[in-house]
Amino acid sequence: MWILLVEDEKQLASSLKRGLEEEGHVVEVVHDGEEAELQGLVNDYDMVVLDWRLPNRDGKQILEHWRAEDRTFPVLMLTALGDLDHKVAGLDAGADDYMGKPFSFEELLARVRALGRRSSEMQNNDPVSVGPIELDLRKHWVKVCGIKRSLRPKEFILLELLLNEPETVFSKTQIAERVWGSAYYVSDNTIEATISTLRQKLAESFEECEEEFLEDNSKVIETIRGAGYRLNSNLTQTNE
Amino acid sequence: MWILLVEDEKQLASSLKRGLEEEGHVVEVVHDGEEAELQGLVNDYDMVVLDWRLPNRDGKQILEHWRAEDRTFPVLMLTALGDLDHKVAGLDAGADDYMGKPFSFEELLARVRALGRRSSEMQNNDPVSVGPIELDLRKHWVKVCGIKRSLRPKEFILLELLLNEPETVFSKTQIAERVWGSAYYVSDNTIEATISTLRQKLAESFEECEEEFLEDNSKVIETIRGAGYRLNSNLTQTNE
DNA sequence: CAAACTGAACCTTAAATTAAGCTTAAAACA
DNA sequence: TGTTTTAAGCTTAATTTAAGGTTCAGTTTG
Numbered sequence: 234m235w236i237l238l239v240e241d242e243k244q245l246a247s248s249l250k251r252g253l254e255e256e257g258h259v260v261e262v263v264h265d266g267e268e269a270e271l272q273g274l275v276n277d278y279d280m281v282v283l284d285w286r287l288p289n290r291d292g293k294q295i296l297e298h299w300r301a302e303d304r305t306f307p308v309l310m311l312t313a314l315g316d317l318d319h320k321v322a323g324l325d326a327g328a329d330d331y332m333g334k335p336f337s338f339e340e341l342l343a344r345v346r347a348l349g350r351r352s353s354e355m356q357n358n359d360p361v362s363v364g365p366i367e368l369d370l371r372k373h374w375v376k377v378c379g380i381k382r383s384l385r386p387k388e389f390i391l392l393e394l395l396l397n398e399p400e401t402v403f404s405k406t407q408i409a410e411r412v413w414g415s416a417y418y419v420s421d422n423t424i425e426a427t428i429s430t431l432r433q434k435l436a437e438s439f440e441e442c443e444e445e446f447l448e449d450n451s452k453v454i455e456t457i458r459g460a461g462y463r464l465n466s467n468l469t470q471t472n473e
Numbered sequence: 474m475w476i477l478l479v480e481d482e483k484q485l486a487s488s489l490k491r492g493l494e495e496e497g498h499v500v501e502v503v504h505d506g507e508e509a510e511l512q513g514l515v516n517d518y519d520m521v522v523l524d525w526r527l528p529n530r531d532g533k534q535i536l537e538h539w540r541a542e543d544r545t546f547p548v549l550m551l552t553a554l555g556d557l558d559h560k561v562a563g564l565d566a567g568a569d570d571y572m573g574k575p576f577s578f579e580e581l582l583a584r585v586r587a588l589g590r591r592s593s594e595m596q597n598n599d600p601v602s603v604g605p606i607e608l609d610l611r612k613h614w615v616k617v618c619g620i621k622r623s624l625r626p627k628e629f630i631l632l633e634l635l636l637n638e639p640e641t642v643f644s645k646t647q648i649a650e651r652v653w654g655s656a657y658y659v660s661d662n663t664i665e666a667t668i669s670t671l672r673q674k675l676a677e678s679f680e681e682c683e684e685e686f687l688e689d690n691s692k693v694i695e696t697i698r699g700a701g702y703r704l705n706s707n708l709t710q711t712n713e
Numbered sequence: 714c715a716a717a718c719t720g721a722a723c724c725t726t727a728a729a730t731t732a733a734g735c736t737t738a739a740a741a742c743a
Numbered sequence: 744t745g746t747t748t749t750a751a752g753c754t755t756a757a758t759t760t761a762a763g764g765t766t767c768a769g770t771t772t773g
Contacts, residue, residue, distance in 0.1 A: 321507075324514040325542065331511065343657050350646070373642040373700050385757055386699030421723085423759055429724060458722065458767070487743075625746060661734085663748055669736060698733065698756065717772075724765065731758070741748070 266290030506530030
């Protein structure tokens with residue numbers, strides 16, 4: 234997720250930033266109220282973590298302004314412990330959750346996760362299908378020509394990624410970010426190995442189809458040398 | 474259902490909590506008015522049981538605030554006996570039902586059930602059945618091939634969750650939120666242990682069936698590695 | 714001009730490593 | 744007390760690594 238972190242204590246801010254980044258988020262830090270307000274108006278963050286006491290503007294003003302401008306990202310506010318009136322005011326102003334300082338980092342992460350989940354559950358998890366391949370995320374199966382295939386977790390997510398945007402070529406970096414959550418630790422070879430096994434499974438499945446969709450069933454996933462991978466474009470063209 | 478119980482007498486609160494949990498609800502308890510107010514703003518409970526006399530805020534203030542913020546969950550208020558003015562004020566403020574203390578626990582349960590039924594967004598309490606498993610939330614029993622089985626509360630709610638959407642895979646996080654009410658405190662291992670005992674009980678029960686439904690009765694609940702758990706899909710396919 | 718060469722990108726497989734999940738008993742809770 | 748949670752050792756599956764093999768595009772050489 235893309236997170237804006239608004240916190241004037243620089244020490245705290247930077248340790249939170251690092252922690253959130255380790256969880257795979259992209260974090261922008263702002264130490265100042267006015268700056269925060271502007272950033273929030275200009276960017277579509279997935280979430281904002283907002284300290285309530287800030288130089289120049291207080292959290293409430295900022296949040297009210299954002300909500301008045303229809304900025305809908307979830308906001309997690311940080312308040313001093315026992316500052317109950319502020320909490321209530323914050324929730325009224327449109328905050329989605331709150332935490333009293335001091336808090337454990339684990340707790341912050343848990344809340345960020347929960348908020349993120351809440352907003353991502355709004356997105357569609359509907360079944361996807363391209364040509365003879367169908368994938369249902371909620372039920373967690375893949376069918377080729379109506380026959381179920383079992384895939385391992387990484388293979389599954391990777392296939393889902395390719396199916397969701399069938400024409401698009403995904404670079405190794407993009408794949409690492411979206412399947413592994415981060416490009417740091419993932420070697421090229423890891424991705425290649427995963428592509429390889431996924432390809433084999435898809436090829437086996439395509440063999441069992443009555444109809445023939447491709448000349449070469451080992452090319453359900455195409456390699457674009459130097460660029461990345463994509464679903465075989467014949468699957469999207471021939472079908473409807 | 475996911476119920477918030479606001480009651481400052483800790484003794485009473487904990488016995489109500491236990492009773493409601495035995496009925497298969499997920500219950501969160503708060504002893505303090507301000508904290509209650511916040512929790513109600515932040516979470517989408519299915520129902521709130523709200524004592525009218527509380528430290529820090531009184532029930533009426535809280536409820537009015539919630540309603541002003543469009544929190545629509547049904548609220549059952551608890552008032553001192555004979556406190557008629559309060560009752561009227563409470564209903565005006567948006568309470569859906571009231572009870573005078575002291576009350577019998579049975580009566581409380583009845584009203585909670587009634588309120589739950591009344592609220593349209595409630596999931597239906599109708600008996601669920603999948604294959605040879607039948608579960609009645611209201612009567613709180615489970616039968617396998619017609620033979621009753623006793624389950625512990627957590628096991629029961631978990632099974633209910635899986636039965637209600639038999640094809641769907643539930644992640645540990647989803648299970649934590651819907652069986653324990655929150656993913657914060659629940660460790661993976663807790664869920665695994667609960668699954669394990671539930672599995673064993675179901676397996677024993679399946680052994681006693683005349684008909685054979687599965688090759689391996691310890692697989693009534695399937696593990697989808699890296700994704701979560703679901704009811705064995707053979708139960709849903711062969712049936713009907 | 715075409716055959717051979719070269720280096721980079723990519724593929725494949727099996728072994729090694731790591732992670733996910735299971736189970737039981739004991740501890741903690743209510 | 745009965746239920747829930749934690750802890751520890753275990754089992755099994757998924758993932759990554761590693762090593763050698765291909766393919767491709769561009770370049771050199773016969």
